[in-house]
Amino acid sequence: MSDTQTTSVGLYNSDASIAEQRNALKNGAVPVSVTGLGKMGLPLAAVYADVTSNVTGVDIDRAVVDQITEGECHITGEPGLPELVSELVAAGKLTATTDGTAAATNARVHVAIVPTLIDENDQPDLSVMETAMRTIAGGLEPGDIVIAESTLPPRSCVDRLLPVLEAESGLSLGEFGMAFCPERTASGRALEDIRGAYPKIVGGLDAESTRVAELIYGEINDNEIVSVSDATTAEAVKVFEGVYRDVNIGLANELARLTEEFDIDVTEAIDAANTQPFCEIHQPGAGVGGHCIPYYPRFVMGTVESETPVMEQARETNEEMPHYTATHALDGLRAEGIDPEDAEVLVLGLTYRPGVNEIRATPALPIVEKLDDAGTAVTAVDPVNSHTEPFEVAGATIVSIAEIGEDYDAVVLVTPQPAFDDLDVPALGPTETDQRLVLVDGRQELKSLRGHDAIHYRGIGINV
Numbered sequence: 001m002s003d004t005q006t007t008s009v010g011l012y013n014s015d016a017s018i019a020e021q022r023n024a025l026k027n028g029a030v031p032v033s034v035t036g037l038g039k040m041g042l043p044l045a046a047v048y049a050d051v052t053s054n055v056t057g058v059d060i061d062r063a064v065v066d067q068i069t070e071g072e073c074h075i076t077g078e079p080g081l082p083e084l085v086s087e088l089v090a091a092g093k094l095t096a097t098t099d100g101t102a103a104a105t106n107a108r109v110h111v112a113i114v115p116t117l118i119d120e121n122d123q124p125d126l127s128v129m130e131t132a133m134r135t136i137a138g139g140l141e142p143g144d145i146v147i148a149e150s151t152l153p154p155r156s157c158v159d160r161l162l163p164v165l166e167a168e169s170g171l172s173l174g175e176f177g178m179a180f181c182p183e184r185t186a187s188g189r190a191l192e193d194i195r196g197a198y199p200k201i202v203g204g205l206d207a208e209s210t211r212v213a214e215l216i217y218g219e220i221n222d223n224e225i226v227s228v229s230d231a232t233t234a235e236a237v238k239v240f241e242g243v244y245r246d247v248n249i250g251l252a253n254e255l256a257r258l259t260e261e262f263d264i265d266v267t268e269a270i271d272a273a274n275t276q277p278f279c280e281i282h283q284p285g286a287g288v289g290g291h292c293i294p295y296y297p298r299f300v301m302g303t304v305e306s307e308t309p310v311m312e313q314a315r316e317t318n319e320e321m322p323h324y325t326a327t328h329a330l331d332g333l334r335a336e337g338i339d340p341e342d343a344e345v346l347v348l349g350l351t352y353r354p355g356v357n358e359i360r361a362t363p364a365l366p367i368v369e370k371l372d373d374a375g376t377a378v379t380a381v382d383p384v385n386s387h388t389e390p391f392e393v394a395g396a397t398i399v400s401i402a403e404i405g406e407d408y409d410a411v412v413l414v415t416p417q418p419a420f421d422d423l424d425v426p427a428l429g430p431t432e433t434d435q436r437l438v439l440v441d442g443r444q445e446l447k448s449l450r451g452h453d454a455i456h457y458r459g460i461g462i463n464v
């Protein structure tokens, strides 16, 4: 295979040398498609294009495709991404389209990173990924490889996705390859994570698929490549990482509820316990949001015959935290002699975590709903959030930071956006009376206000 190869080549079952395959990948002779250009997919497509110079991004959202075609980046809060997208599009290394079939016909490496969520019955919903597989199958050729990066319930590739690819393409595994290579990336640091903050897990549906995935990610990721036995093992690795996090947050939240009985600051005890290397108790808080951690346990619970009581209890504990947080506010108001029906409450932060414009499973929504149900007048502010309708439907009035009023009876900090750092929280409280402002600190960000004479402080895991 010459370095100036002009036709596209496949890597699966290639008879070229490893060096020639690597050169082909890096000089654009191996066209890549990346399906799903969201918070994870666009950074991934950009790193692929930076390495291979020949990436077509595919998305169903015409606005997303049009912005990328103009060299613009619709994802906020990712350092370096706007500049990289602009540079790659200008150089012709990255293009975008809504025509997945055309992209699949041209590509020899097909990457899919579309949403894998849960349905109304809390069951994994792989419909979007299956749709993407059908589109990819329409352009699949012998020698191609399909790589799934979205988090999947174990056995999804072997039992659900491969059959779609084979049925729709008329090809069989062995003519093309498939691997599961999970995305281990956190929003806000996507480029550095994708490029190699952590080892890359790869697991093929056959040995040749693992080999090709290792070769590809050996060029994409400058950290170690961890090849596991098969795709199902790789799927389990990713889900286990998320389950570990949800269970440990659940433990922290359960410990937090002991703060009054022990009359201690549980968060202080957690921090001290974590000073030795065999303990990593996570942080208690107002709840667990995003479309990752709350969902991944359900990629195991309810999909297996075996009992999974530890995961189930942790999930139940974490899902209860928004109610626990809102109850702190209502109890605080009553302790200050305020009927919730007469109270003005300000909610600070609506996205599921700071800096990420995502409200899936955000604890802020059930908190707003419970406060509204209790009759309080809820005002909410979050400069990062662009999805305001669900909170308005739940009864909140959305304001900007500049529009925040005063004389609130309670403030509930759910998500500590950096823009809140300059807020004078005590000044938000009652001005005409000696009534104290009820402050519910959902993320241990305002502990310094405990004991403030104008503040009735209530924390998660913090005794008062």
Ligand SMILES: NC(=O)C1=CN([C@@H]2O[C@H](COP(=O)(O)OP(=O)(O)OC[C@H]3O[C@@H](n4cnc5c(N)ncnc54)[C@H](O)[C@@H]3O)[C@@H](O)[C@H]2O)C=CC1
Pocket (backbone or CB within 6 Å): 035, 036, 037, 038, 039, 040, 041, 058, 059, 060, 061, 064, 113, 114, 115, 116, 117, 128, 131, 132, 149, 150, 151, 152, 183, 184, 185, 186, 187, 291, 292
């Ligand atoms: N967000 C995160 O922190 C992480 C997410 N992941 C995994 O990555 C997956 C994607 O996550 P995000 O990028 O955050 O989601 P996202 O919601 O930000 O973006 C998804 C993109 O896929 C597009 N899309 C939906 N259906 C499509 C289809 N049939 N064909 C083509 N494009 C389609 C949407 O228009 C959207 O642009 C998640 O479901 C998860 O499994 C993994 C690690 C971290």
Ligand SMILES: CC(=O)N[C@@H]1[C@@H](OP(=O)(O)OP(=O)(O)OC[C@H]2O[C@@H](n3ccc(=O)[nH]c3=O)[C@H](O)[C@@H]2O)O[C@H](C(=O)O)[C@@H](O)[C@@H]1O
Pocket (backbone or CB within 6 Å): 151, 183, 184, 185, 186, 187, 242, 245, 249, 282, 283, 284, 285, 286, 287, 288, 289, 290, 291, 292, 293, 352, 353
């Ligand atoms: C360890 C880690 O940071 N994992 C990342 C995680 O990303 P995600 O954006 O979901 O953030 P997260 O820090 O896990 O937070 C999820 C939710 O849990 C809450 N949270 C988090 C940690 C904690 O100790 N206590 C807690 O209550 C957060 O407030 C948030 O609402 O999940 C991603 C994923 O697996 O999709 C993963 O790739 C990311 O690297």
